[in-house]
Amino acid sequence: MTESVEKWGIFELALSGPADGNPFTEVSFGARFRHKNRVVEPDGFYDGDGVYRVRFMPDTEGEWHYETVSNVDELAGHRGSFTCVPPTTPGNHGPVQVHNIYHFAYADGTPHVSVGTTCYAWVHQGDALEEQTLETLKQAPFNKMRMCVFPKHYPFNANEPPLYPYVRGEDGQWDFQRFNPAFFQHFETRVGQLRDMGIEADIILFHPYDRWGFATMPPEADDLYLRYVVARLAAYRNVWWSMANEFDLMKSKHEADWDRFFRIVQESDPYQHLRSIHNCRRFYDHGKPWVTHTSVQHSDLARVPEWREAYRKPVVVDECRYEGNIEKMWGNITAQEMVHRFWLGTIGGGYVGHGETYLHPEDILWWSKGGVLHGESPARIAFLRRLLEEHAPEGLDPVSREGASKGEDYYLFYFGVAQPGRFLFTLPEAHQYRLDVIDTWNMTITPVEGTYSGTFMLELPSKPFHAVQARRVDS
Template identity: 45%
Template sequence: MKSPILFLLLFLSIQFCVLAQEQVQRWDRFEITLAGPQNGNPFTDITLAAEFTLGTEKIRVNGFYDGGGSFKIRFMPQKTGQWKYKTISNSKVLNAKTGSFTCIEPQEGNHGPVQVADTYHFKYADGKRYYPFGTTLYAWTHQPQQLEEITLKTLENAPFNKVRMCVFPKYYSNVENEPEFYPYVKTGETKDSKGKTKFTWDLSRFDPDFFKHLEKRIDDLKTIGIEADIIIFHPYDKGHWGFDSLGKENDLRYIQYLTARLSSFRNVWWSMANEFDYIKTKPRDVWDTYTKAVVAADPYKHLCSIHNGSVYYDNWKPEFTHVSIQNGSTVEDFGRATLLRDVFFRPMIYDEVCYEGDLPQRWGHLSGEEMTAAFWHGVIAGTYVTHGETYKNAGDTIFWAKGGRLIGSSPARIGFLRKILEAAPGPLELADPWKDHQTATADSSYYLVYFGKEIKSEWTFNLPKKAGPRANRKFAVELIDTWNMAITKLPDIFETAEPTDYRIFDKNHKSIRLPARPYLALRIVEVKM
């Protein structure tokens, strides 16, 4: 016969199991695991949250059912110190459980979540500048494990620090495979008269294995310094699974579950939808409801946007932190990228400007030169651009959809631009957005001039008067070959004269000889002599 003490310990280990770290870095994840009831439907019958306190600060966080009788609550501390918590639940077994942990200073590489800075740009929470250089991998987490690992290895050696990725699997041209995991418990699978598989789901029960796999991949991205731009809804289903037409009640339940699981991941961004206006099962006005539900459930206020197809959404609404735009024409030439930025007064990311590749569709066959130039046009205008690659690859994969290996010519050039931008003293803005769409500035000591496709044999040193340097300041110039990824320091030192009309020239009107080829730029930096 078991002793009463032994029985009590066994009972407590089953009924109340808290697996939590005693110390957690700032912006890392603290997790509470509780054993709870499995009868009925724990996804819908049980409510669970916790209130975390540090001095007078109180933060309420939603919990979730993780299957197998396990309930979890996750918290991302944003301040150091001794945090205390108390659970809140309609289950007596889960209610009023208390504990504490210590939040310590972050270690190297942990800069916190990305936030908006200076109206049009971004910083990590610790103040370090963040310049988004993204790529597109819509369905990469719905592929065989070997392919997912190849994708991660590719990303580890690629220049990108943001990935656009879908939660739900994608059933679309070039990506019609069945994933290993589904977000809901499958209740049936039949074939129609044409041999097409039809699925039925219990939409009141999520499959935790699906979300655990997604979480692992988000953490994998975090390890290599990549932000996960999570696409919550998309139209690429075609009735195959029905995840694009769950109905409002099920959509909101899914949002509640997703945000409870993912809000504590510091590298998560929320993208309400990809091509929201192509999801015909959801009227336009429901997106306000869904966006507010996401923002209300996320106590850390991660970045949030909504991506368009043909029609822009109301991106100035307060729930949106930045603008995610599909429009290739905005970065085909100079001066266009800044126009939408001036409409929405938000950081502008042109997340779909067509893709480098060889697909027959017009959106899938940019050349490497065109993709690279799109990035330069965006950056010069004080905006940002997202890459995608649509070449057929080994194993019949396309990076934009399934992942795999990159074979295009633009990623290396995009990485070259990223290094140039990160070496600047700050984010770029057009120096004179009214008239000069080729000259960007970080401040009056730093300029970047991009010539694009234009071939010039000579360039007379000149800068915009607007926000320009005073007279008698000296500048060195470097010639940047953006395609061949070469930087050449020029021997001359230029000295500014008093402005003439709207321009500032060298006092001796000195010029620079340029090689007769396109895609050149100049980096102009003040020197102290």
């Protein structure tokens, strides 16, 4: 009987090989996976203690045959096969991909309404806090987590991580040629737990907040690192690659470095997971072909339609400031303002990300360390997510400054800080719609009597942060 692996699950092969010398640089290892005439060749990686692994995420049901490839005899030429069967895990819809230019869908066609949050360094906090973070996420509305590989050095982030990605050489300095497998085993355990909760792991490969030297490694070390991370993690279907957080603050890296990082990830990842790069101020050119979607830091959500037009890719505003009360202006907007920005970005045809930065006696701020949520925005973000998943899971496209639609089936108008007592709506003449008035903060949906079509004036409650949805009711 052949082994069976669910579609978009992970097939993993472990072999014993040389533990001497530097297996990370001296041994090449991988495998060719073949289904009918198709071949996929993921890189393997050294996992310490003489163990070499290669992971593969099959995307086609049926028989797959493999043969290992290596520059070391004992690791080369191992053959075998398995059967890829339909997904058995509930919620396994495959990796998320770009869909209809501006939106996302899982590989099986299920729409993905991206609702992200950020806990940059949550995997570097030790098991107790990390498990609390996972518990919190079970109740939270988020289906994407922005998280760094490297530990974080920053205000509110003074603690050392339990594990480091590298081992130290005899000189006491980090040896950027020798990874610490325990670090990555831990990291990928967390990525797998997110996957099992239906949460995409938006993995931030580089970031500038560093006191260890990981932000300023030589180019060869950067490249080795990228290939190692991709070899270990690409088989996880919930992976997204973010080249960096605030790339423009990393003064030792230049435009050509970022281009090269994108190309290395693009070449190494057999599954072409989503790729992006996150700015502080200056945008990277998201029009470059290896960028699959924008990952924007910006406070003005009204500009989402402009970025859609500029890049013709999904616009994800991962950071629009955080709900909280810290002294930094990027981390102290009200819950109401956070929810307002979610709605503005949504109506603009984009996707907005959450973060939370409330002062905490032990400096446990969600935005970096995870833990528990203290804010009032997540409940309202959950409300918005439910609304979108029910009525417009394929995404909304802007039709006016206040309105967005899913074709002619569904319209959503949002008035923000405006409080119209009435509004002149324009819907297609050819269809009939039922309307609801939505209080985005109090999370109420109030049906309007009758059906509507074409251009009409509708009375509204003269209150801010309200929306109106129009659901097509003819067939």
